[in-house]
Amino acid sequence: AMFGATFVFPIVMGLDPNLAIMMSGVATILFLLIVKNRVPSYLGTSASFVGAVIAIRAIQDSDGLVTGSILIAGLVLAAAGVAIQLLGISVIHRIFPPVVTGAVVMLIGFGLAFVVADIYWKQDQWVALATMLAVFVMTVVLRGFWSRIAILLALVFGYLLSWVLDRTMGDITAFNAATGEVDTHARVSFDALAAAPWIGLPTFHAPQFQFAAILLTLPAVIALIAENTGHVKAVAAMTRTDLDPFIGRAIFADGVGTVVATSVGGSPTTTYAENIGVMAATRIYSTAAYYVAAAVAILFGLSPKFGALIAATPGGVLGGITVILYGMIGLLGAKIWIENQVDFSNPINLVPIGAGIILAIGPVDHFITEDFLLSGIALGTVVVLFGYHLLRALAPAYMRDALERGTGFEEGAGVAREGTGATAGSPDTPPGPRTQRR
Structure with missing residues (x-):
């Protein structure tokens, strides 16, 4: 289920897809051992670093600097x-x-829109469109396991379509x-x-290491913490077990997997939601299946011949695939907001988030200096x-109180409005009951 994305993202980052596949197997085995076989999961290539890698290569096109x-x-x-693990998840x-x-999850996804537009889509716009539509159709027409590997099937379809064309x-111009x-090529x-x-x-x-390049990769850590936490909780819900004590271990194991993989030139790793979906469909939660998958990887x-086949994936096909993958990553950020009932009527939430997403x-x-640039994601x-933390520190008490209680508010009124969805004072919002602030 995660196979398509596992080798698409190394290609996008300019890294060896063969090594990425192999190290994903190694990282998965390490992950399972660290979590004591309590959290069944497979570690594929992380997309959270794609934007950072593109920015790093703009500074210096070096594989060593990227990894x-x-x-x-x-x-x-x-x-x-x-x-x-030591202090509890509340510290994060x-x-x-x-x-x-x-x-952060949203801007990592949507912040990669320019990659689709500037690099992949224009290499073969009609194949890109056909590949994207293939994902659309396969996702809803196919059932069960086949629906879950729609990305991989569409990638194969686009590959074959390019060969036939x-x-x-x-040749295409x-x-x-x-x-x-x-x-023309x-x-x-x-x-x-x-030749392989x-x-x-x-x-x-x-x-290789450079301070400016390292800073560009650190935002991905925030996304990976949220991603791993969500995946562990999803597995816990499916298996009806309390896995909260293993959240710290899972995040640590993901970090270890990334360190081991990149130390030899591989791609960063992360747990994959696609495989959690397969577990839900098959009701097979044994870690033995993941050890076998890791060995196969x-x-x-x-x-090398397998790696060369992957590396030959046409750019138009990658355009059709990445437009969906990046969009899905971005919408995972919205999913986090919805699940936690984030209130965007509060300027503490609204102002910095809106600005950050547009900047990404x-x-x-x-430019901080001539040699140090902060860009995009x-x-x-x-x-x-x-x-967010600056506005929270400077905001008046009624804003902070509304933030803590998850309620809307009216500016300066000293009252909180129940509910989280509508903006206070909006002409489309009917007046609702108000309660005095405690």
């Missing part, structure tokens, strides 16, 4: 897991309340990501596939996090 920066973020994530909620975590209509120019090239051996090791490289990673989607560049995260 080194993510490695440090993995260490921070592991440290957060230890803190949560105080620093990163749902309004902040939801915003090459043979029936000839469009933007070529390899050259950065518009030229084949949609699919199997030259690397023909069947058995061999993937390409490893050592991490490691074997796939030992076949732009993406807006802000990183800039948006800083504005969301510090803006």
Whole structure:
């Protein structure tokens, strides 16, 4: 279920998909051991770092710098897991309340819109559109397991469609990501596939470190904490067991998996919601299945020919897939807001979140110095996090009280309005009952 995204995101980040598949298996085994086989889950490639990687490559196009920066973020994530295990999940909620975590997840997804528009979609717009529509149809027409792998099936469909178009209509004249120019080229090239051996090791490289690049990856840690917490709670609900004591372990294990994977040049890892959905459909919660899946992934990673086949995925196909994946990531942020009944009638929530999301989607560049740039997702995260806590510190008491109690309010009236959905004083909002502030 997670297979399509697991190798799509390494391609987008310019990393070796073969190594990503192999290290996802290694990270999964480590995860299961650390959580004492209590949280069945598979660790695939994390999308939370895609925006940071693009920004890092704009500074210096270096695989080592990319993986080194993510490695440090993995260490921070592991440290957060230890803190949560020792102090409880409430310590994270105080620093990163749902309004902040939801915003960070949303801007990570929507902040990647420019990648679809500027890089992938224009490589073959009609194949991109056909691939996107294939996901639409397969998601609702297919049933059970097949519906859950709609992304993978649509990717195969788009791949085959590109191959057929090459043979029936000839080469395409469009933007070529390899050259950065518009030229005439084949949609699919199997030259690397023909040259690749069947058995061999993937390409490893050592991490490199640069302070400015490291800062760009840290916002992803916030999203991964929220993501892991949500996944553990989802598994707990399905298995009807109390897994809260393992949330810290799960976050720590995810950090360890990312550190191990990136230390040899692999991609960052995270638990995948797709596999949680498969568990719900099959009612199979045994960790043994995940050990087997991890072993299979490691074997796939030992076949360079398999990696070359993945790397040959046409850009138009990636355009159709990523437009959905990035959109789904963004909407997960909205899901966090809805589940936690975040009240956007309160300026403490509304103002910094709105500003941060626009800065990320732009993406807006802000030069701190000539050599240090905050841009897009990183800039948006800083504005969301510090803006929220700044406004909370400066806001009058009635705003803070309404925030704590999850109620709306009217400016300066000293009263709280029950409910969280409507904006106080909106012309479309009928007057409701009011209660005196306690």
